[in-house]
Amino acid sequence: MSDDTPSFVLSETRHQRLLRTGQGTPRFLQGVFPFAGRGLFDLGPLNDGLRYTVPAGCVCEVPYFRAGNMSDDIIYLSLSVDSKPVRYFPIGPKADIHVPLAIVELYPAGSRIDVCLAAPRGLTGTVVIDVGLLESPA
Numbered sequence: 001m002s003d004d005t006p007s008f009v010l011s012e013t014r015h016q017r018l019l020r021t022g023q024g025t026p027r028f029l030q031g032v033f034p035f036a037g038r039g040l041f042d043l044g045p046l047n048d049g050l051r052y053t054v055p056a057g058c059v060c061e062v063p064y065f066r067a068g069n070m071s072d073d074i075i076y077l078s079l080s081v082d083s084k085p086v087r088y089f090p091i092g093p094k095a096d097i098h099v100p101l102a103i104v105e106l107y108p109a110g111s112r113i114d115v116c117l118a119a120p121r122g123l124t125g126t127v128v129i130d131v132g133l134l135e136s137p138a
Contacts, residue, residue, distance in 0.1 A: 027133040037119030050115035068096035071125025078116040
């Protein structure tokens with residue numbers, strides 16, 4: 001073994017490899033948004049800025065979801081694909097979450113991904129959102 005050969009094995013995740021090789025492009029849905037609750041059973045898109053449509057020739061996955069709730073009551077956020085909730089994220093009052101998703105689906109070109117919110121009727125507040133997406137060739 002030569003002196004310049006490492007004596008250990010490095011491994012990387014699929015996400016890391018896609019980013020390192022330039023085959024994957026990170027995309028983000030993020031910002032600080034006010035809300036007014038319409039009821040816990042009235043889930044709807046939070047803001048048009050939290051919408052992403054997978055471009056032609058690509059697939060997209062969502063490796064992580066972070067959010068903070070600055071209101072005085074519990075709320076929940078949902079990751080919705082083509083208007084169907086696929087993940088739910090309850091957040092307590094004045095609390096935050098960081099969820100690295102262990103099961104990650106590939107969403108095909110044309111899929112519309114939205115961050116939605118439901119909160120008790122009459123509750124007002126602000127949420128901080130940071131959703132990481134990874135776009136790659138199909």
